Amino acid sequence: MDEKHKQRVRERYQRALQHGEKFWPDSIYKDVLVSFALFLLLVGLATFVGVKPEPKVNPNDTTYLPRPEWYFLFMFEFLKFIPGSIEWVGAILIPTIGIVVLLVLPFIDRNPYRHYSKRVLALSVMGLIVLDIVLLTVMALVPAPTPEQVFFKNLQRLAGLTIPGLTLVVLFVLARVVREPASQRKAMLVVTGLAALGMIGASLATVFPLAASAPPKEEEQIFASVSEQIAAGQDLYSTYCAECHGPEGRVTEIQGVEGLDGRIVTAINSNDVMYTFTDETLRNIIRDGWPESGMPPFGMELSPNEIDALVAFMRYTWDDRIEAPAEAQAGGIPALAEGEVPSYDVHIEPIVKRYCLSCHRPGKENNNYLMTSYEEILTTGDNAPNLVAGDMDSILLQVIQGHEVEGKTGTINVMPPNGKLIKDEYVQMFIRWVEAGMPQTADDAAAAAP
């Protein structure tokens, strides 16, 4: 610093002192006012807005993935670049160095100038760090690359760790080696600019493909009326609960469920259960499971709305103190009118949903016989076709009438396998449906009627 410059600074300082204000009490007073206003704002926010409560912790839930708040996501992402064995380097050493450097910055950075053109090194370093923080946060927001996506993983490490790290080293070397201010500035700007472009390019090249590969978020279902809720609850019950509790929630012997085979489950449709458990308790049992009894938690698979629908279904169907709304009572399976030909859409699908789908859907043991759609029912299965138009010996018709069938894969049990055949009324619907050529829609069925 030359004498002239020192002189100028001193003069400016004196001028400020002349018409300036005192630190105590003037500045302090202002600070107190502002802090108090902020304090009131916080109290107001906490009182009137609050924080959206998250679901209660579920100690049974082993799939929970803890994630930091957004402002720590960059650290979270940064840690992924560091091998687990030296995690402490990323988790403790580097952040500590960063904090210490910030604290002692006024003592190491003795550059007297404030104009940005004279502070290229400091601004470049800080700029790169801020850019890295932003990019790391963005990368943490999209799904992490899977272990097979080695290329994306390396690209992310390049953008978040390698380029910024090397650039910092190069900048400090330039500051030592290139002495001439103009060329030093130019060199630093070029290096920083190239590094920034490289970081942005590399991270965006991973962010877009990874974001696109994220599974679409399922839309949350909202039920408009109680009967809609009950109908949805019925479907959910058949899909998720019937394999252990049977289609009607009676005493059941579990069959074909790993680890619980042969287990007798007490009824859940009894007054005992309905009178002693409140809706709240039922919701909790479904969400969190029943530790040790074998009742699994469904909090991950089912949304709170779906659990509400299940509880509504159970309550309106099994609790004799409560009347279900008239339009919900039929239970979704319409009776057949005189001479009416059943169709898949109106009659068969609801029966399948209630009595078969809990096992005949993907991921269950079922001889690969899926029943989630019209086409699947006609074509899938190890012993396909299980249904042949007009053939009264079709495998499906036999097993639902209580006859075992010798198939290519061995004996096919009576269906449903857990003890009780479906109502004769429903068996007759299946038979008449096959007789009529298995019409899909109500119109097809009307056309097939004699």
Ligand code: HEC
């Ligand atoms: C993997 C088998 C299985 C599935 C699937 C299952 N449960 Fe359970 N559930 C059980 C077992 C086992 C018990 C313990 C019953 C007992 O002790 O007799 C139980 C208990 C319950 C109870 C408490 C009954 C009582 O008397 O304490 C309720 C309510 C219940 N289940 C509802 C459901 C609902 C609703 C679903 C569907 C979302 C479901 N369960 C799915 C196996 C299952």
Ligand code: HEC
């Ligand atoms: C509790 C689970 C469960 C339920 C409920 C169930 N099934 Fe099955 N189903 C199976 C299993 C397991 C098989 C494999 C064969 C066996 O073990 O008997 C099977 C096989 C079949 C097959 C033979 C498929 C093939 O190609 O080999 C037909 C047909 C069938 N089921 C029809 C039905 C119908 C219709 C219903 C509803 C009324 C039903 N099932 C309900 C578990 C179930």
